[in-house]
Amino acid sequence: MFKRFFVGLVVIALGSTYLVSQGADRQLSDTILGLERGALDRWGHGDPEGYLELYARDVTYFDPFRDTRIDGADAMRRALEPIKGLIKVDRYEMNGPHVDRRGDVAILTYNLVTHGPGPDGSPIERRWNSTVVYVRSDGRWRILHSHWSYTKPDVK
Secondary structure, three states: OHHHHHHHHHHHHHHHHHHHHHHHHHHHHHHHHHHHHHHHHHHOOOOOHHHHOOEEEEEEEEOOOOOOOEEOHHHHHHHHHHHOOOOOOOEEEEEEEEEEEEOOEEEEEEEEEEEEEOOOOOEEEEEEEEEEEEEEEOOEEEEEEEEEEEOOOOOO
16 A cells, blocks of 8 residues: 555656646747747847847857858847848748757757748748757846758759
C-alpha cells in the first residue's frame, strides 16, 4: 500500500513539474513572439525603432543586402536611419515560429512572408528565414544577434 502511495506521489510530482515547465516555456514563447511581432509591426510602417529599442548594445546582424556583419547598436542605428519611412509592408505571416531557451538565452527561428508594394507599386511577396538570438539582461529580453536570409533565393 505504501509503495503504491509513494509511486502515486512521484507521478503527481513529475507531472506537476512537467506542467509548470510547459507553462514557463509557453510564457517565454509568448513574450519573445510578442516582442518580435511588435518590432515587425513597426517595421512594416517604416519605423525601425521597434527593433532598435530591442537591440543589445553589442548586437550583431546579417542580412542579404550587406557584404559584412554589422556590429553594435550604434552601427545598426546608422544603417537603418537612411531607410526610415521607406519600408511598407501591408501584411505579413510569421510561419513556424519556434523559441528554444537555454538559461538567459532564447533563440527564435521562423519563416516570414511579407506582402507589400514593390518599387513600381505593384504587389510583391518576399519570403525570409529569420534567426534571432535574444538574451535576458537586467530583467529584459534584448536581441543579441539577428540573421535574415531569403528563402530559396535565386542564386546565379
